[in-house]
Amino acid sequence: MPVNLTSPVATQLLPITGVLLGVAEAGIKRPNRNDLLVMQLCAESKVAGVFTKNRFCAAPVIVAREHLAQPDGIRALLINTGNANAGTGEQGMQDALASCAALAGLLNCNPKKILPFSTGVIMEPLPVAKIAAGLPSAVANMRSDNWYAAAHAIMTTDIVAKAVSKQVTVDGVLITITGIAKGSGMIHPNMATMLGYIATDAKVSQQLLQEMVREVANRSFNCITVDGDTSTNDALILIATGKSGLREVSASDSAAYRTLFEAITEVSIFLAQAIVRDGEGATKFITVKVEGGKDIDECKKIGYAIARSPLVKTAFFASDPNLGRILAAIGYAGVADLDVAMLKLYLDDLLVAENGGRAISYREEDGQRIMQNDEITIRVLLNRSTAMTTLWTCDFSYDYVKINASYRS
Amino acid sequence: MPVNLTSPVATQLLPITGVLLGVAEAGIKRPNRNDLLVMQLCAESKVAGVFTKNRFCAAPVIVAREHLAQPDGIRALLINTGNANAGTGEQGMQDALASCAALAGLLNCNPKKILPFSTGVIMEPLPVAKIAAGLPSAVANMRSDNWYAAAHAIMTTDIVAKAVSKQVTVDGVLITITGIAKGSGMIHPNMATMLGYIATDAKVSQQLLQEMVREVANRSFNCITVDGDTSTNDALILIATGKSGLREVSASDSAAYRTLFEAITEVSIFLAQAIVRDGEGATKFITVKVEGGKDIDECKKIGYAIARSPLVKTAFFASDPNLGRILAAIGYAGVADLDVAMLKLYLDDLLVAENGGRAISYREEDGQRIMQNDEITIRVLLNRSTAMTTLWTCDFSYDYVKINASYRS
Numbered sequence: 119m120p121v122n123l124t125s126p127v128a129t130q131l132l133p134i135t136g137v138l139l140g141v142a143e144a145g146i147k148r149p150n151r152n153d154l155l156v157m158q159l160c161a162e163s164k165v166a167g168v169f170t171k172n173r174f175c176a177a178p179v180i181v182a183r184e185h186l187a188q189p190d191g192i193r194a195l196l197i198n199t200g201n202a203n204a205g206t207g208e209q210g211m212q213d214a215l216a217s218c219a220a221l222a223g224l225l226n227c228n229p230k231k232i233l234p235f236s237t238g239v240i241m242e243p244l245p246v247a248k249i250a251a252g253l254p255s256a257v258a259n260m261r262s263d264n265w266y267a268a269a270h271a272i273m274t275t276d277i278v279a280k281a282v283s284k285q286v287t288v289d290g291v292l293i294t295i296t297g298i299a300k301g302s303g304m305i306h307p308n309m310a311t312m313l314g315y316i317a318t319d320a321k322v323s324q325q326l327l328q329e330m331v332r333e334v335a336n337r338s339f340n341c342i343t344v345d346g347d348t349s350t351n352d353a354l355i356l357i358a359t360g361k362s363g364l365r366e367v368s369a370s371d372s373a374a375y376r377t378l379f380e381a382i383t384e385v386s387i388f389l390a391q392a393i394v395r396d397g398e399g400a401t402k403f404i405t406v407k408v409e410g411g412k413d414i415d416e417c418k419k420i421g422y423a424i425a426r427s428p429l430v431k432t433a434f435f436a437s438d439p440n441l442g443r444i445l446a447a448i449g450y451a452g453v454a455d456l457d458v459a460m461l462k463l464y465l466d467d468l469l470v471a472e473n474g475g476r477a478i479s480y481r482e483e484d485g486q487r488i489m490q491n492d493e494i495t496i497r498v499l500l501n502r503s504t505a506m507t508t509l510w511t512c513d514f515s516y517d518y519v520k521i522n523a524s525y526r527s
Numbered sequence: 528m529p530v531n532l533t534s535p536v537a538t539q540l541l542p543i544t545g546v547l548l549g550v551a552e553a554g555i556k557r558p559n560r561n562d563l564l565v566m567q568l569c570a571e572s573k574v575a576g577v578f579t580k581n582r583f584c585a586a587p588v589i590v591a592r593e594h595l596a597q598p599d600g601i602r603a604l605l606i607n608t609g610n611a612n613a614g615t616g617e618q619g620m621q622d623a624l625a626s627c628a629a630l631a632g633l634l635n636c637n638p639k640k641i642l643p644f645s646t647g648v649i650m651e652p653l654p655v656a657k658i659a660a661g662l663p664s665a666v667a668n669m670r671s672d673n674w675y676a677a678a679h680a681i682m683t684t685d686i687v688a689k690a691v692s693k694q695v696t697v698d699g700v701l702i703t704i705t706g707i708a709k710g711s712g713m714i715h716p717n718m719a720t721m722l723g724y725i726a727t728d729a730k731v732s733q734q735l736l737q738e739m740v741r742e743v744a745n746r747s748f749n750c751i752t753v754d755g756d757t758s759t760n761d762a763l764i765l766i767a768t769g770k771s772g773l774r775e776v777s778a779s780d781s782a783a784y785r786t787l788f789e790a791i792t793e794v795s796i797f798l799a800q801a802i803v804r805d806g807e808g809a810t811k812f813i814t815v816k817v818e819g820g821k822d823i824d825e826c827k828k829i830g831y832a833i834a835r836s837p838l839v840k841t842a843f844f845a846s847d848p849n850l851g852r853i854l855a856a857i858g859y860a861g862v863a864d865l866d867v868a869m870l871k872l873y874l875d876d877l878l879v880a881e882n883g884g885r886a887i888s889y890r891e892e893d894g895q896r897i898m899q900n901d902e903i904t905i906r907v908l909l910n911r912s913t914a915m916t917t918l919w920t921c922d923f924s925y926d927y928v929k930i931n932a933s934y935r936s
Contacts, residue, residue: 171859172855172858172859173857173858173859173860173862173863173865173867174854174855174857174858174859174867174883175858202851204851204854204855205851205854205855205880205883205884205885206883206884206885207868207882207883207884207885208882208883208884209884210883210884239849239851240849240851240852240854240855241850241851241854241880241884241885242851242885346755346835346836346837347836347837347838347852347855347856347859348855348858348859349855350851350854350855350858426755427754427755427756428754428755428756428837429754429756440648440649441650442611442613442614442648442649442650442651442759443649443756445583445613445614445649445650445759446581446583446613446614446649446756446757446758446759447756448582448583449581449582449583449584449757449759450580450581450582450583450756450757451582453582454582456582458582458583459616471614471650473616473617474583474614474615474616474617474619475614475615475616475617475618475619475650476614476615476616476650476651516925
């Protein structure tokens, strides 16, 4: 079950003026569930996105990148679950374009103004006919207060829908931000995780919005891992409808940008963490902080070595303070000139290791007590310089675990 | 249970003239099992080794490296299980040296002629007193036909002991090679996996023996992964006693070297594969061949991305031909200029994917049939150039699996 994550409350999800959402049941994979989402945007909307760096990226990712690059703006987003349209070659491209054309026909716009997204099984043909047949119903039920249904419609193995709203005041104008995301497995984003959509009624210039989404992704979705597998379909999309009445934000050094950026980052971190809390089989939510590095790159190397290690993850599932496994992961992270005698390892506020070995003050029962918690922070102080990073991950539960968890008992 | 791996037959393990082995029960962790091994070598023996690249490498690894570098030769190897003496700081170094001193006292030699090795829990102090107390019994029972007991004495989570012998004729002289290894978890060797010992009665110059062990490791232990975790204690040791009567092999371009190298590589691959077959929770043995790369480095990147992917490994456990997961792993392996439309993916001899998507000839039932087997080859043809590599791994079984295995059903 998801770790300290409950389903969003529909009434707490705030509409974004300029965004309408419609869902439908196209029967792509499972019966009796919505698997199609259309997000229609007002004409003035600016849209920016970041996508997976997987070389086998899905056809809709290629099409969405191209459509985002054309200058006429985006009119709608089309998202299906049940099929990733990835590893589908030339046919996949045709299918993605055909889906865009079907929605464009209903919305009476150029197909290039549609961004397509797919999530689900890889290497199976996209059922375009089912999608085309489901679209009229999705378009017919479009509403601005439909974010709750939208968050549910994009789920695959997710147990809980991920959605959140936030309001901030910028230059005296109330700005609203609402975001949804999905993801539970194949989570090791290298750009952003499959399907994050964040909309705001602030007005932001196209160039600045693209800068913002990249930086927001680096601080949120690019800081999580569930199983170390980078998806073929990752995408984080940021939409600014400009309907709030706030003047356009166009300078990255302005106070308005700063406030907006912080609020959108907060929404994005909530959604990214929600994906980890709902990670496949997760029973614990683990924060990995690496501080005092020479640069962020080495902090991330060490953080991800810990966060990806099956041995570390199974020890956390078992609440077994077999913390030497964390040292082993730090050691193989690939930081060639790392002096292990210089670093300190903490579990929450408990000093575990220093001077290349277990801290003299460390007592097993203290480690044991912290390991019982369902939210734990691993903190590594490298004492090399000032760079730092924070990552989020979950444990590996059940039987893979059983074997490693019984190693010390 | 180990995949197609049975316990070695004691009588099939051939003594190596010049090597005596003694085991003992020191009570380091569990009662009633041997956890101490002494291998005494004749004075003429040459010894070479490769060790983990983990920055948190264990104290015995540091000591063994130093002792190997001194010119007076090695007289004995001392191996304990139940405690890794890793992440133990300065005390760990003292403890490793004290263990060497204890054995040197019994063998009446310089402690620098002892190579120490430890395997087990990380970040706990080595119980030197127990080891010192157990040594006299180990030394007292040293015999040349003790390889079977030795293979058992070094096991930790291993279910089956790993040992093999091989004989080849070089320049008319019969040469014998016997090797033992241990390992089941924390297996992603970056040099060699924790505790592999191979001895031969051939005579090999020190320099050539070091070249040989490095190359042998690269073709065997450095080609396996179970969980992606590189151990703090990995070591592969190659011993040449020179007792066979064959003249010294000292040129790497000689036919004698070639024959010996191939035979030792074969022994090493058997042992490395045995570790994978006995990988924690393994139910399938998977060979990953990547061919047609620009260089070995990119072949290994792609091979390890596949071999480490929890999603690929769980699909194999479930016998589910969800083979798009292999494409996803190829895509995120980090080969920046990879053209996915050029590659071909095979499962055994079955063409699965080409032209960036599923092969037209591929039928799900054919994939399904191959996935039932307990030994399967994944073959990726990159069509970029001529480099190639072969790796070996196992599946991820049980519950971590359950979640991913039910994703398509």
